[in-house]
Amino acid sequence: xxxxxxxxxxxxxIRRKFFRxxxxxxxxxxxxxxxxxxxTVMDSVETSIKKxxxxxxxxxxxxxxxxxxxxxxxxxxxxxxxxxxxxSIEEKVRKVEGVKSVASQIFLQTAKxxxxxxxxxxxxxxxxxxxxxxxxxxxxxxxxxxGTGEIIMGRGLTAYDIGSKITFYGKDFEVVGMLExxxxxxxxxxxxxxxxxxxxxxEESRHKKGVKAADLPLNKVSTILVQVEPEISPARVAIFxxxxxxxxxxxxxxxxxxxxxxxxxxxxxxxxxxxxxxWIMALLLIGVVFSMIVNERQREIGLLRAMGARKGNxxxxxxxxxxxxxxxxxxxxxxxxxxxxxAFKGFIRSSLNIPYxxxxxxxxxxxxxxxxxxxxxxxxxxxxYPAIKSMRMEPYEAIRRGE
Amino acid sequence: xKKVFLACLVSAIVIVLGVSLVFAGEASGPMGKGVERSGPNxxxxxxxxxxxxxxxxxxxxxxxxxxIVHGKPSDALTLxxxxxxxxxxSLDGYAKEIDLTTGKQTEWVKLGxxxxxxxxxxxxxxxxxxxxDGHVYVYDPKTHKLADSFPVAKSIxxxxxxxxxxxxxxxDMPGGFIAVVDVKTKKVVSKIEGVGNFIHRARLRPGTxxxxxxxxxxxxxxxxxxxxYAEAGGAPGGVSIVDTKTGKVKDFVVTGGNVHDVDFTPDGxxxxxxxxxVPEQDDSGIVVIDADTKRVVKVYSACKKxxxxxxxEVPKDKDGGRPFLCAIQVNWKASGFSKACE
Numbered sequence: 155x156x157x158x159x160x161x162x163x164x165x166x167x168i169r170r171k172f173f174r175x176x177x178x179x180x181x182x183x184x185x186x187x188x189x190x191x192x193x194t195v196m197d198s199v200e201t202s203i204k205k206x207x208x209x210x211x212x213x214x215x216x217x218x219x220x221x222x223x224x225x226x227x228x229x230x231x232x233x234x235x236x237x238x239x240x241x242s243i244e245e246k247v248r249k250v251e252g253v254k255s256v257a258s259q260i261f262l263q264t265a266k267x268x269x270x271x272x273x274x275x276x277x278x279x280x281x282x283x284x285x286x287x288x289x290x291x292x293x294x295x296x297x298x299x300x301g302t303g304e305i306i307m308g309r310g311l312t313a314y315d316i317g318s319k320i321t322f323y324g325k326d327f328e329v330v331g332m333l334e335x336x337x338x339x340x341x342x343x344x345x346x347x348x349x350x351x352x353x354x355x356x357e358e359s360r361h362k363k364g365v366k367a368a369d370l371p372l373n374k375v376s377t378i379l380v381q382v383e384p385e386i387s388p389a390r391v392a393i394f395x396x397x398x399x400x401x402x403x404x405x406x407x408x409x410x411x412x413x414x415x416x417x418x419x420x421x422x423x424x425x426x427x428x429x430x431x432x433w434i435m436a437l438l439l440i441g442v443v444f445s446m447i448v449n450e451r452q453r454e455i456g457l458l459r460a461m462g463a464r465k466g467n468x469x470x471x472x473x474x475x476x477x478x479x480x481x482x483x484x485x486x487x488x489x490x491x492x493x494x495x496x497a498f499k500g501f502i503r504s505s506l507n508i509p510y511x512x513x514x515x516x517x518x519x520x521x522x523x524x525x526x527x528x529x530x531x532x533x534x535x536x537x538x539y540p541a542i543k544s545m546r547m548e549p550y551e552a553i554r555r556g557e
Numbered sequence: 558x559k560k561v562f563l564a565c566l567v568s569a570i571v572i573v574l575g576v577s578l579v580f581a582g583e584a585s586g587p588m589g590k591g592v593e594r595s596g597p598n599x600x601x602x603x604x605x606x607x608x609x610x611x612x613x614x615x616x617x618x619x620x621x622x623x624x625i626v627h628g629k630p631s632d633a634l635t636l637x638x639x640x641x642x643x644x645x646x647s648l649d650g651y652a653k654e655i656d657l658t659t660g661k662q663t664e665w666v667k668l669g670x671x672x673x674x675x676x677x678x679x680x681x682x683x684x685x686x687x688x689x690d691g692h693v694y695v696y697d698p699k700t701h702k703l704a705d706s707f708p709v710a711k712s713i714x715x716x717x718x719x720x721x722x723x724x725x726x727x728x729d730m731p732g733g734f735i736a737v738v739d740v741k742t743k744k745v746v747s748k749i750e751g752v753g754n755f756i757h758r759a760r761l762r763p764g765t766x767x768x769x770x771x772x773x774x775x776x777x778x779x780x781x782x783x784x785x786y787a788e789a790g791g792a793p794g795g796v797s798i799v800d801t802k803t804g805k806v807k808d809f810v811v812t813g814g815n816v817h818d819v820d821f822t823p824d825g826x827x828x829x830x831x832x833x834x835v836p837e838q839d840d841s842g843i844v845v846i847d848a849d850t851k852r853v854v855k856v857y858s859a860c861k862k863x864x865x866x867x868x869x870e871v872p873k874d875k876d877g878g879r880p881f882l883c884a885i886q887v888n889w890k891a892s893g894f895s896k897a898c899e
Contacts, residue, residue, distance in 0.1 A: 389706070390707065393703055393706055396702065397703060397705075
């Protein structure tokens, strides 16, 4: 004879009222799918920004005052743009209180002129001697200094790998290093080379026939990246820089992250509000359905009690049903949400126009667990009152009223 | 005949009483005849920051009121050391300089988030408190730029410096404590707790260790309540007197209304408290306190006198329709209104 336990009865009950059970599963699925998608997108952007700014290695980015918006667009949306300030500012920044180290960069936008040139990319000239932003993040360590015909590329330029040849302004370069992917186009879609190499490229382009001359000003830099002393906040050092050096804007990395977070929250606020409404609706729906279930099953509950089932058993029976349905809904929701994100990854990345990097396996598992837990809580919370009500039923009264 | 004589006598008494009452009313000040007569003869020009986008300017010798319009609702102001400029700091975090000699004003410059109090630091910069993020923002009048910023508490307002310039006393409004800050390191070294319920600006009484801390007491149900004392239903406002040597509150002067700032005569004999909603007057004004006897000796109208005269109404949705004043500073060397006033 088959042994009957609470799980068995719960499963039987679910199967018996299949469509009603499915309605509950669908309600939880919608909530879980929406929540999973939104939280994953938010986490992806935040991870990407954090990783990107950490890879940038700088606490502060000093740019010309009038180029603040351009610099932020370049940093966040990866749109290649150029702006310049006097190179002597680097020395002034170095002397500001709280500054630990500085590294300058100069930007040059590529222009398609010849057949084999690559256009619309940002060429970034840097000083390998003082650099703390590029060389430490190479996917494979480079044990020798960078030559003038050699470059480092971001991981976003998937057509190239170490050893590939690429032409800018009519000059050939060899890729000798690739950076790890950050999700920030500014890093992923840029090409890095020493200052001297970029200056030589510009100089040579002026004398080559059929090549557009590179418009690179002399003794200028585009940005000065700053690392601050550990005992002082970057925000304070940024104030010192702006106070001591006229005409510059000091952008604090942390502030960029927080502004993106705010921007993203505004963007996803409506979806979050809908998720909240859906969650409340799911709670009400499950609550109403379980109240109906308890009313319908008064006789069954009465008989179970008369056969020796304790109050706790009845409570556990209802809660088991609710848990099975809500977890099933949660798993389906996470799967649908994940599939949606995967299918529309490219679209989300392009429409948000901010850094986007798929979360790591660990972060993804945390998000999945969070959504499953929330789904479970939804079912359990909604079924709590009906479960308590069923538990309190007197056996005789329940059998009589159920007939 | 007797009846006619009695009627004339009664009429004469009534007329005499009536006339004397009318003249008595004209002669008495806002707090009544007694207070006005016994009050000191102060000479100086008081500048009081206001929520209406202008500074109320009171000639303490005559009681006349004028204003300097700067355009932004503000709480904080500080006079330059030479008394020729006013540094104004707005409630949306901007700074402006007003030249009192020429009347010229600089453009508003972004500094912090929501400024409450300010004071000139020993190095000549202006420390400006921020009630939104609890930071002190250091304004450099030489470069007209932000020079530094550092955290002190949650929602700060008053800033005072010790005579030796080594210590700053920064009041935390809802916390009701004063943070003692080392001026050199810009770090909080200690706290003076239990100074009040909802405190604003403070100032050291000249020649003493007494820090006079304005206590607005604008509370309703234990929470800060922004409209006047009349609606607040809380305890009357006043001034907490803190002994900076012992770090303890030694006295409390009840003035009524919401006290928001205090300034002193150069000899420290009188304190001038900027009070919102002076009791029974439906006005904001300057309440003069004898610093030794702790008695209110005189009251100046700072808002109604002017608002009433030009018929300028404050919208009902702003501060309950009342003109509100905040920081006060007196130029004791000035004797008349400057060019900047209108």
